[in-house]
Amino acid sequence: MQLLTNMLANIIMDVEPEAENAYEALDRYCSRLYKRIKWKDNAGIDYQGDLELYLFLNGYKSKIVEIVHKQEIKERRL
Numbered sequence: 001m002q003l004l005t006n007m008l009a010n011i012i013m014d015v016e017p018e019a020e021n022a023y024e025a026l027d028r029y030c031s032r033l034y035k036r037i038k039w040k041d042n043a044g045i046d047y048q049g050d051l052e053l054y055l056f057l058n059g060y061k062s063k064i065v066e067i068v069h070k071q072e073i074k075e076r077r078l
Contacts, residue, residue, distance in 0.1 A: 005063040012057075012064075021068045023061065030057055 009022035012029060019025035033054045040047035 001063075005060055005067065008057075008060055009064050009067055021071070022064050023068045026057060026061060026064055030054060030061075033057070 009026075012025045013019065013022055016025035016028050019028055033050060037047045037050050037054060040050065
């Protein structure tokens, strides 16, 4: 579980390179994904795959917050 969370954090940082940390990147990506789901719903387009991805990513937000918190504590100690 921890390995998957770390991998997801690294991938999402590649997708959203302007974000300061993995949580911000995940939040930005989920926000855009949610808008896309709403758009597809209004247009009558199937959005099942997007919805599954959105729910999957939101399930990892708390774990990524923990990772970001631990990284910031390490940086403050240095």
